[in-house]
Amino acid sequence: MIWHRGRLIPADALHVSPLDRAFEHGLGLFETLRSWNGQVPLLRRHLARMRSSARSLGLVLDDAELPDERAAAALLRNAGNSDQRLRITLTGGLSSAGGRQSVVWMTAGPLPVPLPGNGAIINRTLDVSSSDPLARHKTLNYWRMRLAHEHAAQNGEDEALCVTPDGRVHQGTRTNIVYVESGSLVTPSDDGPVLPGIMRDLVMEHARIQGLATKREPTTLARLRAADEAFLTSSARGIVPLAQVLDRRWQGPGPLTAALWNRILPWLESGGEPP
Numbered sequence: 001m002i003w004h005r006g007r008l009i010p011a012d013a014l015h016v017s018p019l020d021r022a023f024e025h026g027l028g029l030f031e032t033l034r035s036w037n038g039q040v041p042l043l044r045r046h047l048a049r050m051r052s053s054a055r056s057l058g059l060v061l062d063d064a065e066l067p068d069e070r071a072a073a074a075l076l077r078n079a080g081n082s083d084q085r086l087r088i089t090l091t092g093g094l095s096s097a098g099g100r101q102s103v104v105w106m107t108a109g110p111l112p113v114p115l116p117g118n119g120a121i122i123n124r125t126l127d128v129s130s131s132d133p134l135a136r137h138k139t140l141n142y143w144r145m146r147l148a149h150e151h152a153a154q155n156g157e158d159e160a161l162c163v164t165p166d167g168r169v170h171q172g173t174r175t176n177i178v179y180v181e182s183g184s185l186v187t188p189s190d191d192g193p194v195l196p197g198i199m200r201d202l203v204m205e206h207a208r209i210q211g212l213a214t215k216r217e218p219t220t221l222a223r224l225r226a227a228d229e230a231f232l233t234s235s236a237r238g239i240v241p242l243a244q245v246l247d248r249r250w251q252g253p254g255p256l257t258a259a260l261w262n263r264i265l266p267w268l269e270s271g272g273e274p275p
Contacts, residue, residue, distance in 0.1 A: 001075070001078045002014060002075075002105050002106065002107045002108075003067055003071045003072075003074060003075055003105060003106040003107075004103075004104070004105040004106075005065065006071075008074055008075070008078060011107070014103070014105055015103075016091055016103050017094060017101070019094055019095070019096070020091045020092060020093060020094060020101075020102075020103070021091070021092030021093060021094070021095055021099065022091035022092045022140055024092075024095070025092075025141070026139065026140045026141035026142075026143075027059070027091075027092025027093075027139075027140065027141075028059070028089065028090050028091045028092045028102075028139065028140035029050050029053050029054060029057075029059065029089075029090045029137065029138055029139055029140065030087060030088060030089045030090070030138050030139075030140060030142075031046040031047070031049065031050050031087070031088045031138055032085065032086070032087050032088075032138075032235060032236055033046050033085075033086050033198070033235040033236065034083060034084065034085045034086060034111060034235065034236050035072065035076055035083045035084055035086065036083065036265075036268040036269045037083065037268075037269035037270075038073075038076060038081060038083065039268070039269065039270070039271040039272065040069060040072045040086070041267070041268055041271055041272025042198050042199070042202070042235055042268075042272070043067075043068070043069060043072060043086075045198045045201075045202075046088065046198055046235065047066055047067075047088075049138070049196065049198065050066075050088065050090060050138075051063070053136075053137040053138065053139075054090065056136075056137065057134075057137060057139070058099065059090065059092060059093070059099060059102065060093050060098075060099045060100050060102050061090060061102065061104075062102075062104075065102075065104040066088070066104060067088060067104075067106045071106060072086060072106070075106065075107075075108040076108065078108070079108050083111060084108040084109060084110070084111065085108070085109050085110065085111050085112065085236055086106060086107070086108055087106065087107050087109070088104065088105075088106045089103075089104065089105055089106075089107075089140075090102055090103075090104050091103045091104075091140075092140075111236070112236050112237055115158055115240060117243060118241065118243045118250075118251065118252035118253075119231070119240060119241035119242050119243030119244075119250065119252060119253065120158040120159055120232055120240050120241070120242050120243060120244075121156070121157050121158050121243055121244045122152070122157060122158065122159050122160065122161055122172070122242070122244065122245045122246070123152075123155070123157050123244070123245075123246060124148075124151070124152055124155075124157065124160045124161075125160060125161045125162070125163045125169075125221075126144075126145075126148040126160045126161065126162050126163065126173060127163060127164075127165070128162045128163065128164055128170070128193050129164065129193065130164040130165070130166065130168075130192055130193060131193075132193045135162075135170075135192075135193030135194065135195065136193070136194065136195060136196060137195070138195065145173040145174070146173070148160045148173045149173040149174055152173075158240075159172040159173060159174065159175055159232060160172065160173050161177070161221075161245070162193065162194075163221070164192060164193065167220050167221065168188070168192060168218055168219060168220060169188060169219045169220060169221055169224055170188050170192045170193055170194040170219075171188065171193075171194045171195060171197075172232055174234060175197075175232035175233060175234045175237075175240070176188075176194070176195070176197035176199070176200035176232065176233045176234070177219070177224065177230070177232060177233075178200060178203060178204075178230070178231055178232075178233055179219075179224055179227035179228075179229065179230035179231070179242075180227055180228045180229040180230070180254060180256050180257070181223075181226075181227055181228065182228075183212070183213065183256075184212065184213040184214065184215055185203075185204065185207045185212050185213070185214045185215070185256070186214075186215045186216075186217055186219070186227075187200060187204065187214075187215075187216055187219075188216070188217070188218070188219040189216045189217050189218050189219075190216055192218075197233055197234070197235075198235050199233040199234055199235045199238060199239075200233040202264065203233055203239065203260060203264065206260060206263055206264050206267070207260060210259075210260075210263065212256075221245075221246070224245060224248075225245055225246065225247075225248035226248075228254060228256075229241075229242075229250060229253070229254030229255075229256055229257050230242040230245065230250060231253070231257045238261065238264070238265065238268070239253075239257060239260065239261045239264070241253035241254070241257055
């Protein structure tokens with residue numbers, strides 16, 4: 001079952017026109033998140049990002065079509081009240097209608113399998129353009145990122161890093177990057193091809209509340225590999241410690257990484273209040 005226009009329907013009952021721009025050129029957006037102990041504390045942040053991207057890219061989005069906490073609860077009940085990964089999809093609509101008649105729906109599925117070992121392993125990079133107009137949005141035009149992630153998985157790796165020709169690291173194909181440098185929490189600056197990650201921003205907010213210095217600065221592979229600790233963030237997984245980037249290895253989650261997750265996980269599982 002999926003959620004669409006205020007109710008649950010069988011997945012094969014959803015109608016999307018073959019003339020929708022999602023099928024023409026991959027126009028559309030998606031957001032992926034998960035429930036925590038039956039709660040969806042990040043849903044409103046994901047919906048806000050989808051609205052912002054729709055405005056920036058000229059997609060028609062009717063707020064009345066978007067799911068809310070009740071929609072998520074209905075999907076969770078249908079799944080036996082187990083925690084689920086949720087995906088919200090917005091199609092590009094019809095060219096003949098000026099982009100109108102877009103379709104929004106939400107699906108639920110199993111949570112990602114926990115990574116084995118002490119953390120994520122990264123041994124490859126993906127060349128990306130510093131001027132990519134789509135990099136800051138979760139668009140349906142996602143094939144290049146997906147291929148890079150699948151190639152990494154085929155070689156026993158967990159992620160690939162997106163690197164611009166000037167040597168700057170910006171993010172993973174499905175994750176954001178955060179690292180510890182001289183006691184400060186650092187993440188690549190927002191002036192490049194980087195998605196404004198929901199979990200990353202939540203981590204930085206909680207870090208500031210704990211009195212930690214936070215920075216958004218240009219990051220190179222050398223700077224990342226010199227970090228005292230490093231981790232990935234995603235709304236589907238939370239915080240994932242980095243165990244290896246190329247020839248640099250870390251021994252499991254560092255103390256600051258563990259302390260942050262020990263603060264954030266209960267916040268997520270309790271439904272989340274403004275940190």
